[in-house]
Amino acid sequence: MKQNPGPRPSRRSVSAKHVAEAAGVSRTAVSRTFTPGASVSPATRAKVLAAAESLGYHVNHLARGLTRSESGIVALIVAELDTPFRARLLAALTDRLQAAGKVAMLINTDRSDESVEGALRQAMSYRTDAAIVLSGRPDASLGTLCARNGLRLILINRDEEFPHALHVRLDDVACGQRAFRILRESGCVKSALATSLSATTSLRLRAKGFVDAARAASVPVVEQAIGETSYATGRELGIALFSAEHPPDGVFCTTDLMACGLVDVARGQFGLRIPEDLSVIGFDDIQQASWENYRLTTFSQPIDRMCEACVSWLDETAVGGDAISLEASLVLRDTVGLHPANEVT
Amino acid sequence: MKQNPGPRPSRRSVSAKHVAEAAGVSRTAVSRTFTPGASVSPATRAKVLAAAESLGYHVNHLARGLTRSESGIVALIVAELDTPFRARLLAALTDRLQAAGKVAMLINTDRSDESVEGALRQAMSYRTDAAIVLSGRPDASLGTLCARNGLRLILINRDEEFPHALHVRLDDVACGQRAFRILRESGCVKSALATSLSATTSLRLRAKGFVDAARAASVPVVEQAIGETSYATGRELGIALFSAEHPPDGVFCTTDLMACGLVDVARGQFGLRIPEDLSVIGFDDIQQASWENYRLTTFSQPIDRMCEACVSWLDETAVGGDAISLEASLVLRDTVGLHPANEVT
DNA sequence: TGTGCTTTTGCACAGCTGTGCAAAGGGAGG
DNA sequence: CCTCCCTTTGCACAGCTGTGCAAAAGCACA
Structure with missing residues (x-):
């Protein structure tokens, strides 16, 4: 780490003191001019603003942060x-x-x-x-x-x-539950959950909702969890799921990013048609979800x-x-x- | 905009003064303990650090910014x-x-x-x-x-x-020139430049490089500029270019984002195979450029x-x-x- | 011109930190 | 024990801003 950069004098910004001298008023008048609601006469204000503009003065918000209850x-x-x-x-x-x-x-x-x-x-x-x-x-x-x-x-x-x-x-849990229902109601016989190993709250809750809904309906679903939350992981998830003896015909991916990877693999390597052979649901409604190649059904966060x-x-x-x-x-x-x-x- | 939030006292952080009192030393000793290179005895340092930890003290960098030549x-x-x-x-x-x-x-x-x-x-x-x-x-x-x-x-x-x-x-200009040469050398008979109307420096220079190289080679190219720098614009660029009587068989898009949109349109609406019917070059090497569906040839910024x-x-x-x-x-x-x-x- | 009221102004202090410098303290050697 | 040298310590001041409060100024009216 860098050594202490040294004392102030090597860098001189314009301060209220300089403005006060140039405007022929006190430093307090300068402060008042730049403090909303403070009392200052129109004539003094004009002088101060002119001097400040000429000198390029900007109130020092670091100093202001010392005197206020909020730094902003x-x-x-x-x-x-x-x-x-x-x-x-x-x-x-x-x-x-x-x-x-x-x-x-x-x-x-x-x-x-x-x-x-x-x-x-x-x-x-x-x-x-x-x-x-x-x-x-x-x-x-x-x-x-x-x-x-x-x-x-x-x-x-x-x-x-x-x-x-x-x-x-x-409402991540509810969305996971809903994803399961949508897949089921759209005719999927074998649904799968695809998620990453990163233990983020959101992904865990979405996955939990999905799995809980399946359990409540006494419908078995496949659960696949791999690596980090990325497009590449989505591809791996797809490879793992579609290489199985009985691959799923519906997948809930806990993020759109992974869903894009999974969709590309399903089409490119397994010749699956979407949605005829495989239904996919993502989460997040990222920009790429609306791209022509994906047109992903997903959940949009407010x-x-x-x-x-x-x-x-x-x-x-x-x-x-x-x-x-x-x-x-x-x-x-x-x-x-x-x-x-x-x-x- | 919000009104002035008011004076300091309504928010009290732990200051060096409190630490000094708790450690039984001067406020200066506290300052020295947190200033790299400053002189302080090991015994005093230990007392100060213990008090600081106990009180949850953090040096106020706003104040520090007043005394130093750099705010960080x-x-x-x-x-x-x-x-x-x-x-x-x-x-x-x-x-x-x-x-x-x-x-x-x-x-x-x-x-x-x-x-x-x-x-x-x-x-x-x-x-x-x-x-x-x-x-x-x-x-x-x-x-x-x-x-x-x-x-x-x-x-x-x-x-x-x-x-x-x-x-x-x-080297945006050189990259634009290079893009033209690549398309030409790959056998493209009719090359096109696809860019947006936003006048950002980078896009203008890439376009200029492309067009200049074409002029130097006495090869006519189509120039198409539409809207803002987005995927949607890429689609519109594709529609405009491929709807023409003599559509191009090679396109340099000044950003990957637009290239993705153009590629999706070329395939989805015009049935063009890439790269058999159409070559495409982008710029930026965004993550999506490496996605299976795109595998975009592009320029990567260092x-x-x-x-x-x-x-x-x-x-x-x-x-x-x-x-x-x-x-x-x-x-x-x-x-x-x-x-x-x-x-x- | 004097009075009363309101507005404006500037002094002195506060917020918190870092540092020059003099004084104090510590340690080693004669 | 004394002297010398080095280290440590704390005082007082600086950096820049906002504000309480007393004094000054301004304005209107009699």
Whole structure:
């Protein structure tokens, strides 16, 4: 790690003091001019603004963060931010946060739990107003530490319980159950669950919903779990499933990314027609799910509502925790055989 | 916009003062314990660290930013951050910056030039050490403003000239020329350029390279430009090109994303076989380019080297500008007819 | 011109950290 | 024990902003 960069003087930004000198007013008048609601005469304001513009002055928000109860910074803790769904959620979140006057500090983690702790500590060092955890599972002890540092926590699609945090959850279990029913009602004789080995909450719950629904209906289903959550894993899942003696004719993939891989293998290596020979359901409604080659039936997460929930909760001054449950919506495209639109529940 | 959040006291983090009291030392000893290279005895250090751990203390980096010449924050200014290539570059950049001890502030812009100015001003307000511009074209006058605020500028794939900035550029023109040659050498009789109407530097240069090479060879090519840089535009480009009386048998798409759309249309609506009836070259080597259904021949940007260039330049204390030109590498897959590997230049 | 009320202004302090420098402390050697 | 040298420590100040509060200024009315 780099050595201490040294004291301030080697970098001189324009400060309120310089503006005050140029405008012939006090430094306080400068501060007041840039503080909404503060009292300053129109004439003084004009002088200050002219001097500030001429000098290129920008209020130092680092210093402002010392005097206020909020820094205006929100940490976004996310791993694999280049996967389609994650990138989309990140884009929507930053958009919404900015519209609310917040600044996003992006912390790219490697998915380990220790990594999340490190990210939270970094957030505390910068006195961020909140941390939105999109990946990783913070240890319960971190809840107290965050509270002590005035850091509000938002957990998206995480199942750990933090009393003072906002939990934004999705009906993953119900969607898994629904996926099973759709496959069954579309005439699938042998359904399969395809998922990855990464133990993320969302994938586990979707898989659980699917398997539970099958059990409740006393219908056996095949369960296949391989590697990480990627397109390549989707291909491997397809190879494993379709190489079997009795391959399935319907598959629920817990993410679209894997579903795309599975679809490509089904067609390319096993000559299966979709949906005539095989029905496929994904999850996330990533952009590629709507591409001509895939036209994937999938579940769409209410991203805008998730973002709205986060920002609304941040606007509340009360420190109480909350839990919001949102529903993913079914997006019917061309990967499920029959499309009995009126009968699918 | 929200009203002023109010004075400090409503949020109390643990400060060095509290740690000093708990450890029975001065506040300066606490500061020294957390300042690399500062002098503090092992006994005092142990007392301070124990108290800090017990109280959950984290050095306030906002305050630290006032006393140092660097805040440690780097602004990343990016639009459409959920497109495959942009997301990948962002992931790599944040990874590399974090490894170098920097913190990424993400500013999501809407691609307008005014938006870039707003982003730069925000960066100045937070006294970020640098701003890396991935999207948008900052006006030349902003160079002086940034310098006055001690904000270093890095421009990736931008053609505006800023004397004190680091320019990281790609050989887009050469790649466009090369794409033309590859199509020609693979036997294409009628080549086409397919691009979007968004006037981003990279796309213009790739297109220019392609068209210039065709002109130099006195070979007429079709130029088609439509809408924004998306998969859907790729489809429209395909429809426009293949509906013509004499459709092309080779297409250079200035991005992979559009190439995927064009390929899907070529196959799905025009029954064209790839590469037998049509050769396609893309650009960016996004993840989907390697998907079974596409296996796109494309150019891959040296993302790691781009990130390395940025971080290396940030490590230099000299304030001089620099320009780094990197080469994209050809990735041969299955969308170009003949694969004369030894003859392609 | 004087009075009363409102608005504006600037001083002094606060928030939290890092550091120059003088004083204090510690250790080694004569 | 004393001296010298090195290390450690704490004071006071700096970086930049916002704000309570008292003083000053401005304005309207009699």
